[in-house]
Amino acid sequence: MTSTTKPAPAVFPGAPAAGARVDARTWIAVAAGMLGAFMAVLDIQITNSSLRDILGTLSATQEEGSWISTAYLCAEIVVIPMTALFGRAFGVRRYMIGTTSLFLVFSTLCGAAWNLESMIVFRMLQGFTGGALIPMAMTLVMTRLPSSKRAVGMAIFGLTATLAPAMGPTLGGYLSEIYGWPSIFYINWVPGVLLIAGMIYGLDREPSQIRTLVNADWLGIGLMALGLGCLTIFLEEGNSKDWFDSEFIITFAALALVGILGWVATSFTRQQSFVNLRLYGQRNFLIATVLSAVTGMGLYGSSYLLPLYLGQIAGYTPMQIGEVIAWVGLPQLIVMPFAAALSSKVDNRIMCSFGLLLFGGSCLMNAYMDATTGYDQLMITQIVRAIGQPFVMLTLSNFAMNGIAPKDMPSASSLFNMTRNLGGSVGIAMLATSLTNREHFHSARLGESVSTYAAPTQERIDQMTQAFVASGIDPATAANQALAALDRIVRREAYVMAYNDGFFIVGAILIGCIAMVWLADKVKSPGGAGGGGH
Structure with a gap:
């Protein structure tokens, strides 16, 4: 018995034994972690529906305003791979409380920003402190819950990943319309204070290991930050700057390539890297992270296209858009517990294939919209999407974490979540470019x-x-x-066709990825039938 627990590090212990009882303190800590992950993902796109009001107050143009989201996403993607190192150095409890406190301070400063430059700086700092909350929530599930309870934890984590991208623009629209745009940042104090209280109560104090920061692979960290930061800027700003026709974009593409290749090279030449890239050598983990990127593309891509379509073509207000988007969120609360129970009994490859089929199918259903499509017609597609998404996110988490050693759990969580966010950036960049090009194409054809x-x-x-x-x-x-x-009328119809093309691309990619699921090993959520009795 002692031999199984002794080698585990103090900060990231191995999960308790399968039949272990989970006390209320642990569940509160896990729930607080989920709240943090939801808050961090939500804030990626919460400014989208309020951007016009923010830009008006800060006297900025639409193109300049794109940096408000880019700065947050860039900092978030950079910090995610570093969370394992910071968790070891400061201890999970201290790090989660500290980073959340700073996140709340920077959120408040975002609401009080006096010009565009200050807003971009505060958004970047907000992303750097908030991004850590996403992988740390997944790490808490894997290291604090026994295998028999892990399906429940992963189900809740899956909800944070799928609900938040859809709810961001909706919540942002409601708050800014009723209370003004600064409220979209001040609202973070509600979940933030609950998170800090949950961590103080639910986690024990841990010894800090500050020496790990001194001995860390800072060259690798610098190259990673350069590579991922420049890649995010390249993807987010590429369409507005005509991609490789812009020296700015060419420069950032080159820096991204140098940074990422340098990071990979240093990771494989050092004995102790800050994040374990060798995990990509495990087949299940590699497949899960690739599919996580594709799912991120679908999640962020669909939540980018639909509000844009409803605002531009249907003329919906942010409040009305929120009512449509809500249908992709509410059914998930019912579906996710069912998916979690099923995941310990059914081959997860079947469940993931089913989820991708529904998710992709709902996007293909959106590929046949016309200028009169609105709430009634979109409700069905939103419900289909809501049923499919939990099956995908839950099973991909199971594939990614299957067979990962306890010491590698934080690295696996960081890499898995990083690729999902990068997939989202790729998806939005691809769809923004597709929308521009296809609108020009359809305009020309209709004009003829x-x-x-x-x-x-x-x-x-x-x-x-x-x-x-x-x-x-x-x-x-x-x-x-x-x-x-x-x-x-011609321009409107050209845009409708371009939106349809965008949904078709997302749907075709999601359904096409079903074949990749079957390259993974057969996996079920740990715990099986035995989990149900606890």
Whole structure:
């Protein structure tokens, strides 16, 4: 018995034995960790629906405003791989309390930002402190819960990963409309204080190992920060700057390549790296992280396209968009416990395939929208997506963590969550570019058909001109307004087709990845039937 527990480090112990009883303190600590992960993921996109108000207050342009989200995401992706090192150095309890406290301070400063530069700096610091909360929540599940309870923990963690990207713009829209945009940052105090209280009560004090910071692979950390930071900027800013037509983008692409290759090289030449990249050599973990990136692309991509479509084409307010998006969140609360119970009895490859089929299928259903598509038509696709997502996130977590040694749990959690966020960045970059290119393509094609020389077009222009004349406008102005109205209709239809293409791309990729699931080993959630009795 003692031989199984002795080698485990003090800060990241191996999980308790399968039949061990979990006390209330542990559950409170795990729940607090989940609250932190939800809050950190939520804040990635919470500014999206309030961006116009924020930019108006800070006197910034739309292009400059994109850095508000980029700064947060960039810092978050950089800090995620470093959480294992910081957790060892400060102890999980001290690190979680400290990073959450700083996150709340920087959130408050974001709400009080006086210009764009201050907002970008505070958002970056907010991302650096908040990003740690995502992998640490997963690490708490793997190291504090016995295997028989882990499916429940992973189910809750899966909810934070799937609900938060959808809820971010919704919550941001509601808060900014009712209380003003600074409230989207101040609201973090509610979950933040609960998280700190949960950590103080639920986790024991641990010895700090500050010496690990002195001996850390700082060259590798620097190269990682350079590579991931520049890659995020490259992906987030690429479309607005015309990709490789911009020297700015070429520079950041080159720096990203140098940084990532340098990080990989130093990781494999050092005995003790700050995060264990060798985990990618394990087949199940590699497949799970690749699929995690694809799922991140689907999660963030669909939550990027749909609000944009509803705002631009359907003319919905942030509140109305929130009512549509809510349907991708609420059913998950019912589905996730069912998926967790099933995961210990059914081959997780079957469950993941089912989830990807529903998730991808819901995106393909969205690929046939028209300008009249709204709440009623989208509710079904949102519910289908909500049923599929929990099956994917829960099973991918199980694949990733299957067979990982206790000492590597923090590294595995960091890499798994990092790739999901990077997948989200890739997905949004790809869809933003696709939207621009496909809108130009469809505009050109529709323009060829809707020619002023074509009889149906002439007939439609005459009808519209007569309608304007009947409303009291002089004939010359009425003719110009009819042409302008027709041009707007053509542009609107081109955008609808471009949004449809974007959903089709996401759906096709998600369904295409089902084949990859079957390259993984057969996995079930630990605990099996025995877990149900505790």
